Amino acid sequence: MKGFYLRWTGLLLVGIWIVAVGAQYYYREVRPLTPEQVAREHPAGSVRMIGMVEAGSMVKEAASTQIQLSLIGNGQRIPVVYEGNDQDSLRDIKTLVVVGRWDNTRQRFMAQKINLIPNYGFITAAYLVMIPMALFLFVMERRVRLLYNEIKLSKIYEPEVGGL
Amino acid sequence: MIRKIRKYEGWFGATGAVCIAVGLYFGLAASPPDSYQGEVVRIMYVHVPFASTSMTAYGVLTVASLWYLWKRDPLIDNLAHASAGIGVFFTSGALYTGSIWGKPTWNTWWTWDARLVSFTILLLILIGYLMLRTFIEDKERESRYAAILAIVGAVDLPIVHFSVEWWRTLHQPLSISQRGVAIAGVMLYPLILMSVGFYLLFTYMVGVRTQMLYLKQLLEAKKGRLLGEVHL
Numbered sequence: 584m585k586g587f588y589l590r591w592t593g594l595l596l597v598g599i600w601i602v603a604v605g606a607q608y609y610y611r612e613v614r615p616l617t618p619e620q621v622a623r624e625h626p627a628g629s630v631r632m633i634g635m636v637e638a639g640s641m642v643k644e645a646a647s648t649q650i651q652l653s654l655i656g657n658g659q660r661i662p663v664v665y666e667g668n669d670q671d672s673l674r675d676i677k678t679l680v681v682v683g684r685w686d687n688t689r690q691r692f693m694a695q696k697i698n699l700i701p702n703y704g705f706i707t708a709a710y711l712v713m714i715p716m717a718l719f720l721f722v723m724e725r726r727v728r729l730l731y732n733e734i735k736l737s738k739i740y741e742p743e744v745g746g747l
Numbered sequence: 748m749i750r751k752i753r754k755y756e757g758w759f760g761a762t763g764a765v766c767i768a769v770g771l772y773f774g775l776a777a778s779p780p781d782s783y784q785g786e787v788v789r790i791m792y793v794h795v796p797f798a799s800t801s802m803t804a805y806g807v808l809t810v811a812s813l814w815y816l817w818k819r820d821p822l823i824d825n826l827a828h829a830s831a832g833i834g835v836f837f838t839s840g841a842l843y844t845g846s847i848w849g850k851p852t853w854n855t856w857w858t859w860d861a862r863l864v865s866f867t868i869l870l871l872i873l874i875g876y877l878m879l880r881t882f883i884e885d886k887e888r889e890s891r892y893a894a895i896l897a898i899v900g901a902v903d904l905p906i907v908h909f910s911v912e913w914w915r916t917l918h919q920p921l922s923i924s925q926r927g928v929a930i931a932g933v934m935l936y937p938l939i940l941m942s943v944g945f946y947l948l949f950t951y952m953v954g955v956r957t958q959m960l961y962l963k964q965l966l967e968a969k970k971g972r973l974l975g976e977v978h979l
Contacts, residue, residue: 594764597768601768601771605775608776613786699780699785699786700785701785701786702785702786702787702851703786705787705790705847705848705850705851706775706786706787706789706790708847709790709793709794709843709844709847709848710775710793712793712797712840712843712844713793715836716836716840719836719952720952720955723952723955723956723959724955726959727955727958727959727962730959730962730963730966731962733966734962734965734966734969
């Protein structure tokens with residue numbers, strides 16, 4: 584039984600490591616910030632911001648490839664300048680994720696890309712099914728080992744050897 | 748036979764775990780989101796293997812039941828019983844993950860779609876099979892009736908598989924068929940890896956459960972509880 588428990592402890596540690604790496608990846612690559620967080624933290628580097636396009640805030644100049652709009656979320660309004668290809672995805676009162684950088688000097692968000700809203704809650708819920716699967720397997724394996732031990736300890740093989 | 752299962756089962760489990768680990772990496776991190784479904788497409792890498800493995804589990808149950816009725820080998824009966832138990836788990840997993848995928852994609856957890864209904868019937872048949880095995884006292888009769896039920900219930904397998912072709916369903920048609928493969932390579936590889944991993948894991952689980960059922964019966968028989976009807 585010692586080897587069995589060691590193996591499962593190893594598997595548990597690998598599982599915990601995968602969850603930790605997954606969480607790290609989510610916070611680094613997937614999780615968007617709210618306009619309120621962007622206004623408070625003034626993040627350096629490329630970030631994702633999720634918010635709703637404020638109604639009537641979109642302004643597009645005919646000669647320019649830029650669109651100016653405001654994203655709102657958590658009671659905060661952030662001016663955004665979007666310069667990208669997917670301009671048809673921008674609509675009033677639509678919630679979306681923009682990828683870009685915070686311009687601290689002009690106090691506005693310079694976006695280059697629009698991303699889909701990540702549904703990682705659903706994905707996590709689906710993959711959680713692996714936990715009962717592992718538990719199911721653990722219980723079965725443990726039962727098999729206990730049965731082998733029980734058979735061994737009770738010496739019930741003996742009558743069979745004797746020609747029952 | 749049990750010795751052979753014990754000897755080789757570990758390889759199936761270990762290879763399956765490696766395939767699933769690599770498949771998870773590619774499915775969750777390396778593959779891109781779908782242009783229509785977005786990130787939710789990642790649920791497919793666990794839903795499809797669950798669904799295909801549950802169909803395989805029922806296939807194994809059917810073949811083992813036929814084999815049992817022909818040869819009356821109690822170990823094959825244990826194999827059928829084990830496949831049904833594991834099959835319930837995989838079928839429930841497929842319905843659970845499919846339901847979670849349905850909410851952001853179809854905006855509903857459940858719909859009376861031919862694929863969903865036929866798959867739920869498959870789950871009910873498997874549960875019925877396991878229940879039947881607890882109702883009958885006589886071991887030989889229990890195995891025989893259960894095998895007949897499994898063979899009759901196998902009529903649901905082609906219905907599940909072809910439901911998306913025979914009826915107009917909300918569920919998408921077959922992505923891999925004789926018409927070709929309708930999935931981009933970058934999404935196909937994690938799906939294949941996960942599917943292979945699930946098949947290997949299923950083989951391992953069936954091996955473990957078959958041993959469990961066999962040993963339980965052996966212990967009971969040896970302890971004299973089934974003296975009049977030893978079925979080993």
